Amino acid sequence: MSILVTGASGFLGSHLVEHLCISGAKHLRCFVRPSSDLAKLNELRDKYPSTHLQYVVGNLLSLTDAYRAMEGIEVVYHLAAEMKGTAPTVFANTVVASRNILEAIVMQRVRRVVLVSSICVYGVAHLPRATVVTEDTELETQPERRDAYAFAKIRQEKLFQQYRRNHSFDLVILRPGVIYGEGRAELPSRAGLRLGPLILQIAAQNRLPLTYVSNCVTAVALAGLSLPEGSYNVVDENSPKAAEYVRLYRSLVEKITSVRLSRSSVLLLAHIFSRCVALSKGQIPAVLTPYQIKSTWGGHRFSNERLRAAGWNPRASTAEGILRAFQASNCPTQPRKTRQAVMVPPPSPLASSEN
């Protein structure tokens, strides 16, 4: 089977490539940019000589490069996207790049396509706290009210669904929560807003919809092989509350000062700020609106039941994942606590996570 991985040089992509090598893939094509850091992929090429790792160097903003990468491919894992940066860059590398990939998929008659989307595509701002978000929950209908990343991921997913309706490839969409692991143990925005050595914890009692990278790649790999067409949330079980996650981070990774803010006080500030934005007639940028706060810190839960029922077995518990990620962190203050220091949150009866 010939496989293409886009975003192969990224955090999730390099873990996926390693997982596919271990699973016995004979030939893997990795789409990388001229500026991509290939250190991890080169390491994998040396470590798994029985897999032929081929690099296609280009940019998915070029349709020609997308066509070139897709020649002879049967299964595509599309991970490439831009998670940070200016809105136009995020849009281009997420949505324009996806349009080119989709054109190439159709042209080259690719059989199976796996899109790594995100749980941020759901429209949850109006849903009450503790609502369980399943794959049947409606996607966001007002993407323009969300941040640049969510806007782009919503547009990306809708584009894939539109092409699927008009063409004949199989499409599996995965919607991971916050992906963390060795090499990425930062505090996610769902845990609070980081301001230098300070973290403003918003809604510290919300459970974080986390997925440990090894668990997440197992789901992604499965999607390329045997998952029935459709969409699947990827969240681990027994996720910690934001407050607990920050406490462990402070204890194992880095001393930072945390300040707790209730969601209602942040909402009030956001309403006042929105008023100032309106009065400024666009002079002040509309960052962190009440709608965005309700979407990100609304205390919703994300079910993984569909993925579980389809045979997904997370490899590591959340407690193990957090411990490994935090201990491997490159932050200057190295781990000081032992394994016993990690508190295992109680099992959730819903087998789902909250954010």
Ligand SMILES: NC(=O)c1ccc[n+]([C@@H]2O[C@H](COP(=O)([O-])OP(=O)(O)OC[C@H]3O[C@@H](n4cnc5c(N)ncnc54)[C@H](OP(=O)(O)O)[C@@H]3O)[C@@H](O)[C@H]2O)c1
């Ligand atoms: N991380 C999370 O918490 C999370 C949660 C939910 C969903 N996701 C989704 O998971 C996927 C992978 O995320 P990640 O954390 O691995 O992100 P990442 O580390 O930032 O990797 C993104 C990858 O996309 C590539 N890319 C960006 N623009 C490109 C372009 N124009 N042409 C070709 N390649 C391009 C990057 O190439 P360079 O190496 O050259 O920069 C990089 O390899 C993304 O689709 C993301 O939206 C992530």
